Amino acid sequence: MAKTRKLGAFDVSAVGLGCMGMSEFYGPSNGRDEAESIATIHRAxxxxxxxxxTADMYGPYTNEELVGRALRGRRHQAFLATKCGIVRSSEDKSVRGVNGSAEYIKKACEASLKRLQVDVIDLYQLHRVDPNTPIEESVSAMADLVKAGKVRGIGLSEVSAQTLRRAHQVHPIASVQSEYSLWTRDPDEDGVLATCKELGIGFLAYSPLGRGFLTGQYKRFEDFPEDDYRRNSPRFQGENFAKNLELVKKVEGIAKEKGCTASQLALAWTLSRGDHVVPIPGTKRRKYLEENVGALDVIITPEDAKAIEAVFPAGAAAGQRYPEAMMARLRG
Structure with missing residues (x-):
């Protein structure tokens, strides 16, 4: 399997590294191991x-600073992607808004450049489409950043196929980032994955391991720390947890037969969905990073695909992927 793939005009590694969990959401905020996180980025x-x-809202703001520190002296080795568009309150981190105005985007980019300590961002992404701002305005502002030499490429996140086509007419879109995995097939069902392929746009699959669930590491709801984001996710609660755990056990069985881990099988399945698909599993530990990279050596044959589909068909996962309020912000 090729070790590089295309995001529009850009060559990137076939598997990326999501850095969000190094700063927030997964696990206790007071238990961060910055040294291990930086070592994980260096190992990557x-x-x-x-x-x-990364994204400005992770932390908020602290994840970009962490990635910036990790890239000192190594900037030339990385294809650096960050995002703007989700606005969080400094007083209450749980309060979030969406802003896609030209003025906001340009200010947010300047702030990200400073936190990352770089002169240019390789891929600048709009985290969510602002329902109050035409996508043409948002993309035009991002295109201005490309012309100014502050950004090399433009990406969108959680966007509909129709909005993607409108955006692509304003300026070439390099990538779309959306959740995609064995248990989240929305990009297949709503045509986004096919639209990306048609237009020559790369697809960044975030949470390709189902927020860790597809690794098989979690057996009980209680395995998650008290302040772990996943405790509020419908798929990790009550009967949904039990039903989804049964699906993972079946995936583990197929992985065992292939001589790989459940994580590697899930990532290899995502990679097999198209040459334009680049999964970006998140981890803050080197050992899991190395396991994830091993997925590049796992080949999904047509027989494997049928076996996986038989035990884990589209729509099999129990529960929505986000709480109701967050679901309302998707697919702009």
């Missing part, structure tokens, strides 16, 4: 994982 670069994905 050593292994040829060039694509690093």
């Amino acid at each position: 670069l050593e292994l040829g994982v060039t694509l690093l994905d």
Whole structure:
């Protein structure tokens, strides 16, 4: 399997590294191991994982600073992707808004450049489409950043196929980032994955391991720390947890037969969905990073695909992927 793939005109590693969990959401905020997180980023670069994905709202703001520190003296080795568009309150981190105005985007980019300590961002992504701002305005502002030499490429996140086509007419879109995995097939069902392929746009699959669930590491709801984001996710609660755990056990069985881990099988399945698909599993530990990179050596045959589909068909996962309020912000 090729070790690099295309995001529009850009060559990136076939598997990227999501950096969000190094700063927030998964696990206790007071238990962060910055040294291990930075070592994980350095190890990723050593292994040829060039694509690093962050966002201003992770932390908030602290994840970009962490990635910036990790890239000192190594900037030339990385394809650096960050995002703007989700606005969080400094007083209450749970309060979030969406802003896609030209003025906001340009200010947010300047702030990200400073936190990352770089002169240019390789891929600047709009985290969510602002329902109050035409996508043409948002993309035009991002195009201005490309012309100014502050950004190399433009990406969108959680966007509909129709909005993507409108955006692509304003300026070439390099990538779309959306959740995609065995248990989240929305990009297949709503035509986004096919539209990306048609238009020559790369697809960044975030949470390709189902927020860790597809790894098989979690057996009980109580395995998640008290302040772990997943405790509020419908798929990790009550009967949904039990039903989804049964699906994972079946995936583990197929993985065992292939001589790989459940994580590697799930990532290899995502990679098999198209040459334009680049999964960006998140981890803050080197050992899991190395396991994820091993998925590049796992080949999904047509027989494997049928076996996986038989035990884990589209729509099999129990529960929505986000709480109701967050679901309302998707697919602009």
